[in-house]
Amino acid sequence: MGNHFRKPGDEQATPQATTGGQYVPGHVASTDGEDLFSQASAPTAQPVADPFAYNPAPEQMTASQTADPLAAPAPAPAPAGGIPLANIPSPDQPSAPVSTGVFMTQAGPAVASTDLSEQRQIADVDTALQSPDFTSVFAPVGESRKKMAREAGVEPVILMEHLTKIYAAQPNKPALDDVNIEIYPGEFVFLVGHSGSGKTTLLSTMVRDVKPTSGRVLVAGQDLMRIKNRKVPFLRRQIGTVFQDFKLLPNKTAYENVAFALECIGKPRAVIRSQVPEVLRLVGLADQMDSYPDQLSGGEQQRVAVARAMVNRPPLLICDEPTGNLDPAISLGIMKLLERINRTGTTVVVATHDREMVDSMHRRVIALEAGHVVRDQERGGYGSYGA
Known part of the structure; x- marks a missing residue:
């Protein structure tokens, strides 16, 4: 020019x-x-x-x-x-x-x-x-993944509206009282709170292990208040669950425990032989495939439980106190493993009491007290629950 x-x-x-x-x-x-x-x-x-x-x-x-x-x-x-x-x-x-x-x-x-x-x-x-x-070259950055998903028209993976659960043994003390939560695809969410605050009940409603007294629960577009009982197993195949007490089969090896999750949903043997060793290597148990649960340490058993939960590559992974019985070094390894799984696109919900882990990861934190959601912070810490 x-x-x-x-x-x-x-x-x-x-x-x-x-x-x-x-x-x-x-x-x-x-x-x-x-x-x-x-x-x-x-x-x-x-x-x-x-x-x-x-x-x-x-x-x-x-x-x-x-x-x-x-x-x-x-x-x-x-x-x-x-x-x-x-x-x-x-x-x-x-x-x-x-x-x-x-x-x-x-x-x-x-x-x-x-x-x-x-x-x-x-x-x-x-x-x-x-x-x-x-539009400009650089799009404005959203304040949170939730806001970005809403603006993009993405439906939440988990939607709870006015959720209430009252056990017959404690009619005057609801385990969950008017809970409203939205969790979107790809989020990593920590559930924190005192023992008895309702964390386990909240996780149980996500897998239809507990049916709420009132309210609305949608998981992957399925209304868990209206879903038929015969369809619940098909829903659970899309959800990976890590329990606090591991729930491993004692008469099966680590390889067989992980393979059992694929056998239950009818995967071919060729798929099982290729996927199970790959997942066990991912969690660092390539040398422990033939070991039984009683031959493994607590951290190794938890890694087997994580491998079993993620072997089917579920879009949603729910963990109930995955590091509750582990030492800090092993807990760090488990959390880093969950973080790597989250980076692949899996939505992860973790109930934990591990203060140091929550404070160091700076992820979304939902705090419960007496069945109420007292804090929902995008990049929060363990804090004093409601603070």
């Missing part, structure tokens, strides 16, 4: 220019030798006013300028920093293009470009800017 900003002394340039090696009468050339007008070859073409020339309003014109009304105004040199404010045309004049350094936009009629490719670029930019679908 040629430089259209005149510098002092450029007004003395010769007004003659050549087109194709021939002189064209009445033709005007730019200061850097480029042709300013696309139809300069026509012998009767009228000179077009330079859009960057000084065009003062009539009340600002001097006596020498008003003497001949047909005389073109003399161009005024502009400083190197840009166009002076006096060069802005008056409201009754058509607005001229304004160079931004990258693009050239204009409110008035289009002015022919000095280069054909440049003219196409300007036209493309103008078309894009006028389009109602035009």
Whole structure:
């Protein structure tokens, strides 16, 4: 793109220019030798006013300028920093293009470009800017995954509305009281609270192990208040569950415990032989495949339970105190394993009392007290529950 900003002394340039090696009468050339007008070859073409020339309003014109009304105004040199404010045309004049350094936009009629490719670029930019679908390169970052999912129209994986559960043994003390929770795909959520606050009951309602007294529970679009009992096993096949007491089969090896989860849903033997060793290697038990539960430590048994829960690649993984009986080093390994699973797109819900783990991971925290949700924080810590 040629430089259209005149510098002092450029007004003395010769007004003659050549087109194709021939002189064209009445033709005007730019200061850097480029042709300013696309139809300069026509012998009767009228000179077009330079859009960057000084065009003062009539009340600002001097006596020498008003003497001949047909005389073109003399161009005024502009400083190197840009166009002076006096060069802005008056409201009754058509607005001229304004160079931004990258693009050239204009409110008035289009002015022919000095280069054909440049003219196409300007036209493309103008078309894009006028389009109602035009957006900036960087989209605004949402405040939370929940807000981003809502704006994108994504349905929650877990939806609880006015959920209440009252056990017959304690009619005056609800285990859950008017709970409202939304958990969206890909979230990692911690459930924290004192013992007896309702964490386990809340997790049990997600897998239809406990039917609420009232309210509404939707998991993966299924209404658990209305779902038929014969369809519950099919729903649980899409949910991985890690129990606090592991629930491993004592007469089966680690390999057989994990494979049993695939056998129950009818997976072919070839799939089982390929997937089970892969998952056991992922949890760090490649050398313990043939060991029975009583030959494994507590952390190794928990890893087998995690491998069994994720071998079917479920979209939802629910863990009830997965590190409750483990030492801090093993707990860290289990949580890092759950974090890696979450990064693959699996939604993870973990009920825990591990303060250090919750504070270090900075994930969404839902705190329960006496069956009520007292805190729902996007990037929270263990805290003092309701604080």
